[in-house]
Amino acid sequence: MESHKNLSILQSYISKMPPLPVTVARVIEICDDVNASPADLSKIINLDPVLTGKVLKLINSAYYGMVNEITSPVRAIIMLGINTVKNLALSTAILGNLGNSKNFCALDMDKFWRHSLSVGVISRLIAKKRNINRDQIEECFIAGLLHDIGKIPLNNKFSDEYILAMDLSDRERQPVYISEKQFLEIDHTDVGKLIAEKWKLGTEIIDTVTYHHSLEAYKGSKKDILYTVALANYFANVLESDFSVDRYPEEIGHEVLHHLDIIPEYLEDIRDEVTGEIEKAQVFLKIAG
């Protein structure tokens, strides 16, 4: 990979990244409606990692002197106003016409969407189970929703290599990020880091996106959220089995379960709740299950 050239291709794509094809129609429908409710607006934002990231990017770039970066779309809607957020979502969705499903030839975007949302929902459930405070629970959801965002630019700008990388993962039974690195010299966590930093998403999300496949290398202070999302990612891949976006994920180390005080059987307890949340989202997006 000609690193410099490819990096600038990725960066230019990131600045105009459209929402996922699965949400675009509903984004346009909600944002075109003068009477759209803030609840619907926040719901649609929460169902799309790109939109969530862009709303947080706008608020974190504009505001100054906040103690922490803002990671809640609800707060962003109140601070920026419903019209500003609607306009942002709408203009982002219009970019989406450039990226309809036909362009997503390597990664199945429906599966990608389902996986991102599952990891968000499972992260939230793990966080709830651990009785942490509400702000952090929602932050876990957002970090889970966004953890794989780096796959979007890779899949769009280097789709031929991406197909080869996915095939290699199937043949060699290895995690996708390893194959990405082999074909592209860069993996989705590197690209995710680029996006999360550019969008000023805050240390928690930047670290989660960057380290969710290299927990052992992590030396920062946001282990709670990082481990939560890493475990949720593993659970989601197991839960999804045939629909998984990463069919051969690395096992999660004992220290993660220990750190979070979660037992593997917990996965069984939340299976129905996760499926229920995905179905609810599908009804909201008016897509077939």
Add this chain to the structure above:
Amino acid sequence: MKVRFWGVRGSIACPGPDTVQFGGNTACLELRFGETGRLIIIDAGSGIRTLGDYLMQNDLPKGPINTEIFLTHTHWDHIMGFPFFTPLYIPGTKLRVYGPVTHEEDTLDTIIGELLCYRYFPVMHSELAAEIEYCQLNECEMDLGDGITLKTKFLNHSILCLGYRFEYKGKVFCTAYDTEPFRNLFPSDPDSPDYDPIIAEEGEKAAKEETERLLDFFRGADLLIHDSQYTVEEYLSSKKGWGHSSFEDAINAAHKAEVKKVILFHHDICRTDKELISLEKYYRELMKNKSDLEIVVAKEGMEFEL
């Protein structure tokens, strides 16, 4: 520090028999600092035309005009006078235009510059004699030199809109327009179909914290110019979410933030002179003995010294 009002209306200029006393021009303020009378302008509503003419007569003879315009936001009523600001056409004029830009890709120079294109106006922006520099602003603190400091804060309007707080020699001058009180936009009634306890709580918290941040922004100001487009009845009946405050909102906020003088500003185009006189009288009576806050309804030509 001195402030003079060249335009006090919102929406669109509204000259006529009902607005003779308070004026029909849209937002424009002139600030002067210190012995040298350094000039800073806030907003380029239709009032900036007469300010421009005043500068041509009184400032230009002393030397070229060198000033800053701080735009609160880019809605029509705050920029419509810009092409009619005569110093733009005078060689030697130096202008720095500051303001917020919403998420659009267009920059401030494009947004303002495009007002001057043949489609809308007979002179192109590139033909202007003045040297103009544009600078996009977010929430920030700036040292403007000569002992003047500026702090900015986002308000609650339908596009990004900044309030400005100037401090000079221990005096504080602050603007809070166009703005509506922050409120929880999400349902807090458990019977509502969209109710979600986490979102409801987050919404309450966000609205409360933003209100506090705004009060902190104008806390202790000697003079606060606050949006008061509506009466409370108008606001509650049909103007919620339109990005403006009521007289009550403005007075309450100023009182809570221990402001010394609040100037009620950005009058609705339908508000007559008669109504403004009686509203000013009513609120002064209402707050008498309850607060030290001085209440004044903004009028074109009005001047204050801090």
